[in-house]
Amino acid sequence: MSCSRRNFLKDAAGAAFVSSLPLSAFVILTTEEAKAAVAAATVRWGYLVDTNKCTGCGMCVKACKNENEIPYDAPVTRTWVERYVVTKDGTTHIDSPDGGRDGFTSDKIRDEEVDPENIAKAFFVPKLCNQCDNPACVQVCPVGATYKTEDGVVLIDREWCIGCGYCIMACPYGVRFFHPDHKVADKCNFCYHRITKGMMPACVESCAFGARRLANLRDPDDPVTKIITTERVAVLKDEYGTKPHVFYLGLDNNVR
Amino acid sequence: MKRHVLHPLWVAVGVVGLIFLARLVLVPDDFGVHGDSFTYNYYRLGNIDEWKNFPVKYQGSDTCVECHKDNVRTHRRSPHKRVQCENCHGPAASHPDDIEYLPLNRERAMCLRCHADLDYPESSARSNLPAIVDRHHKRRRECVTCHNPHDPREDVE
Numbered sequence: 232m233s234c235s236r237r238n239f240l241k242d243a244a245g246a247a248f249v250s251s252l253p254l255s256a257f258v259i260l261t262t263e264e265a266k267a268a269v270a271a272a273t274v275r276w277g278y279l280v281d282t283n284k285c286t287g288c289g290m291c292v293k294a295c296k297n298e299n300e301i302p303y304d305a306p307v308t309r310t311w312v313e314r315y316v317v318t319k320d321g322t323t324h325i326d327s328p329d330g331g332r333d334g335f336t337s338d339k340i341r342d343e344e345v346d347p348e349n350i351a352k353a354f355f356v357p358k359l360c361n362q363c364d365n366p367a368c369v370q371v372c373p374v375g376a377t378y379k380t381e382d383g384v385v386l387i388d389r390e391w392c393i394g395c396g397y398c399i400m401a402c403p404y405g406v407r408f409f410h411p412d413h414k415v416a417d418k419c420n421f422c423y424h425r426i427t428k429g430m431m432p433a434c435v436e437s438c439a440f441g442a443r444r445l446a447n448l449r450d451p452d453d454p455v456t457k458i459i460t461t462e463r464v465a466v467l468k469d470e471y472g473t474k475p476h477v478f479y480l481g482l483d484n485n486v487r
Numbered sequence: 488m489k490r491h492v493l494h495p496l497w498v499a500v501g502v503v504g505l506i507f508l509a510r511l512v513l514v515p516d517d518f519g520v521h522g523d524s525f526t527y528n529y530y531r532l533g534n535i536d537e538w539k540n541f542p543v544k545y546q547g548s549d550t551c552v553e554c555h556k557d558n559v560r561t562h563r564r565s566p567h568k569r570v571q572c573e574n575c576h577g578p579a580a581s582h583p584d585d586i587e588y589l590p591l592n593r594e595r596a597m598c599l600r601c602h603a604d605l606d607y608p609e610s611s612a613r614s615n616l617p618a619i620v621d622r623h624h625k626r627r628r629e630c631v632t633c634h635n636p637h638d639p640r641e642d643v644e
Binding site: 283284285286287288289290293294297298299316333334335336337338347350351352353354355365366369370375376377378379380381386388389390391420423424425427428430433436437439440442 | 518521522524526527528529530531534535537538539540541542543544545547569570571573574577596599600601603604605606607608610611612615621
């Protein structure tokens, strides 16, 4: 038996390539499985934020932290409320003390007085995970610990996450953070444990003003879906191509 | 083939074999592509149920009716009807089984979340709420000494 150096290198390269493929790369769905996947997809969760209605009471942030066991005093939160105050000279003042957890009870912004006579407009913008169709955070996960479910929600597997933080850096909306207790990445999941039981997310339930609402985008009769499909809504950072599924009514150009 | 070629080759094959073996042991059976995209749907299926089983804490105002009929009735016909009971009383998950008395939060700060005057233009949703200036409105007394939190229209003296 002879073995030229050329052949050996060829075989070795081939073997290295094959062994580097994960086994699951070869999984091919049978027709039945593929059909089942499509049929099951009767739900695609979306979310509507009406910035015209938000009063900045912060009850949503408080409810979210309690419901999802996010350490109450740690500087992390799954959802937060930003305040925008635009003065007549065009400057925008933005703040979100403790994510808006205790509401906005002072008219000072970052210890700065803004003369009320000088304010052109002021509004509050709740932010949360956009449950993107092309989630950048999922693409970068090196271990398959974060993924998109069939109903469109991006979840994090706390058993599997190694806490590397790539996803936290990858999210263009900055919704991910490091959970101080579980030592894994964490973010809003539309209260997956509630919406799969037919309940509303804690933030939606706690909003007295109807500024936050949940939609099943696959159900054309869903009243919130109707608003999203028939009224003028906007999404954040559309240019990133992430296809976010949190829609905003009355979104101002100052909001990034 | 010469020994100096075969020897490292076997070592390499052995290492690859070990990796597969380790993968077999360490990676759960339900780990794989569950959906149509390798990029977005490559995960451990069991995790979905783990999230579904996460405990619910906020029960919603409708569940209070059973035991607090009077409060609910007062609240439902008041301007505060849109404000959920648990916004002011905290999550009622283990109430009344483990936590017999939900806290009665009488702090001014709780009411000021909605009622602190921020002096914003009409277009701000905040301007539609009845507002008071904390410094000037009956300082250092709990709001509920004068206002009924379940129906703030009553009992103002």
